[in-house]
Structures are given as C-alpha cells and as structure tokens.
Amino acid sequence: MTKIVVLVKEVPDAAVQKQVDPATGLLDRSGEKTLNPFDTHAIEAALQLKESGALEVDEVVAITVGPSSAVKALHKAVSLGADRSIHLTDDALVGSDVVATGYALAELVKRENPDLVLAGQQSDDGQSYAVGAVVAENLGWPALTQVIKLEVDGTTLTCERQAEYGYDTVKVQLPAVISVGDAINEPRYPSLKAIMGAKKKPLESLSVADAGIDAGKVGKEGRKAVWTAAQQPPAKAAGMLIEDDDTAQTVEQIVTWLDERKLI
Structure with a gap:
C-alpha cells in the first residue's frame, strides 16, 4: 500500500496585513490565522489519487512545523x-528560514x-516556492514544482508543470516530492460532519528532540538567511483621470497622451 504525506502550513489570514516585526526580523503572525490556501490543492490531489485507485493509498498524513496555534491548520487539513496529522512544535524552531524548515520537515518525512x-x-x-525542493534535497528524492496535472502508472508519475515559456511534461519515479499549483484542481469543501470530527482524528505532537532533529540546524542558530531591514516601496504618482463628458474630446485626449509618449 502507498502512503502520501502532505506538507501544510499555518499562515496569516488573507485579510490580515502582513508586516515584519522590526524587533525580531520575523513576520508578525498576530491576528487571525488559517491553513495555507495553496496546501488545500495538495490535499485535494492526494485525495483524488486515493479515491481514483490510481494509487492504492493506505493513508494521507498532514505534517506541519509551527507554533501551538498551527493545530487549527491541521484540524482543517x-x-x-x-x-491523521503530525505537528512539530518547539521553541527551538523559532526563526527558522526555508533551509532550516525544509530540513525539519524532511526529518519528519523520514x-x-x-x-x-x-x-x-x-x-x-x-511565498518562497522553495520548501518542497529543500525537503527533496534533504531526502535525496526527485522534486517537481508548479505541477498542474498528475497521472500515475505503477511507480511512475507523469506530471505537467507550468513554465515561463509554456508547459513541461516530466516523468519521475516514486518516491518523489511534488509541489502542485493551484490550477491542478478545485479543493472540496469539508462537510459539517468532517469539521466536527476533525479534532478526534489522530494528531501526534513532537518536539525537536522527539523527532531526532539536530537543534543546531533549525531556529536562529541554523538559519542561513537573516533579515536586516525593510522599507516601504516608493509611492506612485497619481494617474490622470479623464471624465467622459464629451466622448470625442475624451478620445482626443487619450490619443494625445499616447502620442506624447510615443506609444502610437
């Protein structure tokens, strides 16, 4: 039988303004939080593989690295x-960058x-787009990103992925790490019964020591990237507003504006 692990993350709600705490150099994560919307597509992809019979999937396991509040994201998953789900939570993880987080997740996957x-x-x-690749590097597995179509034949995955110039079709052998794009599917809505029963499903909470993770490779000690400063982007000049009291005059103004800038 096959087991699928889905990497998930707790993120600030889309309505919350995101900003860096200048005292710590870390993202201010106060306020409402939710399951990362992009991860719902990964969960849906796992369920579709299980339900279609393309893979004989025994179980789908959601894994996260995060503070105690991240339990809610796992309940959503x-x-x-x-x-079932696994929650790696430990003060030693605070300040981890993408490299450190990817290492910790890879240890859980192992x-x-x-x-x-x-x-x-x-x-x-x-929005680093890199966690899946870092996890794969630590595992020594092949990795694909931006996957929008996934087909299975035995232990071979045929994946279509978005690229700047169009689409790639790539075949990869299991085991593998696949980062899916949001165009791959339309995530389902959880039923009321599933929402009510989520807290009853097995959830394993681990510390860094429990998971056998080297504390020197995570947190502030293990990070490779350090935030130093941030500034607001320069304000843009106000645009020119043309009111259409006289259509012919409006068209003339637009044509003149474009002509002055040699755009026509």
Whole structure:
C-alpha cells in the first residue's frame, strides 16, 4: 500500500496585513490565522489519487512545523480528508528560514517513510516556492514544482508543470516530492460532519528532540538567511483621470497622451 504525506502550513489570514516585526526580523503572525490556501490543492490531489485507485493509498498524513496555534491548520487539513496529522512544535524552531524548515520537515518525512510527498507550490506569507525542493534535497528524492496535472502508472508519475515559456511534461519515479499549483484542481469543501470530527482524528505532537532533529540546524542558530531591514516601496504618482463628458474630446485626449509618449 502507498502512503502520501502532505506538507501544510499555518499562515496569516488573507485579510490580515502582513508586516515584519522590526524587533525580531520575523513576520508578525498576530491576528487571525488559517491553513495555507495553496496546501488545500495538495490535499485535494492526494485525495483524488486515493479515491481514483490510481494509487492504492493506505493513508494521507498532514505534517506541519509551527507554533501551538498551527493545530487549527491541521484540524482543517484532516477535515478536508487527511487521515491523521503530525505537528512539530518547539521553541527551538523559532526563526527558522526555508533551509532550516525544509530540513525539519524532511526529518519528519523520514519517520513516516511515504511513497509520495505533496505540497502547495508556495505559502501565502513567505511565498518562497522553495520548501518542497529543500525537503527533496534533504531526502535525496526527485522534486517537481508548479505541477498542474498528475497521472500515475505503477511507480511512475507523469506530471505537467507550468513554465515561463509554456508547459513541461516530466516523468519521475516514486518516491518523489511534488509541489502542485493551484490550477491542478478545485479543493472540496469539508462537510459539517468532517469539521466536527476533525479534532478526534489522530494528531501526534513532537518536539525537536522527539523527532531526532539536530537543534543546531533549525531556529536562529541554523538559519542561513537573516533579515536586516525593510522599507516601504516608493509611492506612485497619481494617474490622470479623464471624465467622459464629451466622448470625442475624451478620445482626443487619450490619443494625445499616447502620442506624447510615443506609444502610437
């Protein structure tokens, strides 16, 4: 049987203004939080593989690294269909960058020994697009990003991925780490029964020591990137507003404006 691990993350709600705390150099994560929207597509992809019979999937496991509040994101993940979840939470993880987080996630994946790891192509806060690749590097597995179509034949995955110039079709052997784009599917809505039952599904909470993670490779000590400063982008000049009291005159003004800038 096959096991699929889905990497998920707690992120600030889309309505919350995101800003860096100048005292710590870390993203201010106060306020409402939610499951990263891009990860819901990874969960849906796992469920579709399971339900279609393309893979004989025994279970889908959601994994996250985050503070105690990230439990809510895991509850959302299992309400969407994951069978159980794992939460790595420890003060030693505070300040971890993408490299450190990817290492920690990879250690959790090793404990589960899955056949396939799925992730959203990016997080709604950091938007590094890199966590899946870092996890794969630590595992020594092949990785693909921006995947919008996934087909299975035995232990071979045929993936279509978005690229700047169009689309790539790539074949990869399991085990592998696949980061899916939001065009791959339309995530389902959890039923009321699933939402109510989410807290009853198995949730394993681990510390860095529990997971056998080297504390020197995570947190502030293990990070490779350090925030130094930030500034607001320069304000843009106000645009020119033309009111259409006289259509012919409005057209003439637009043509004159374009002509002055040699755009026509």
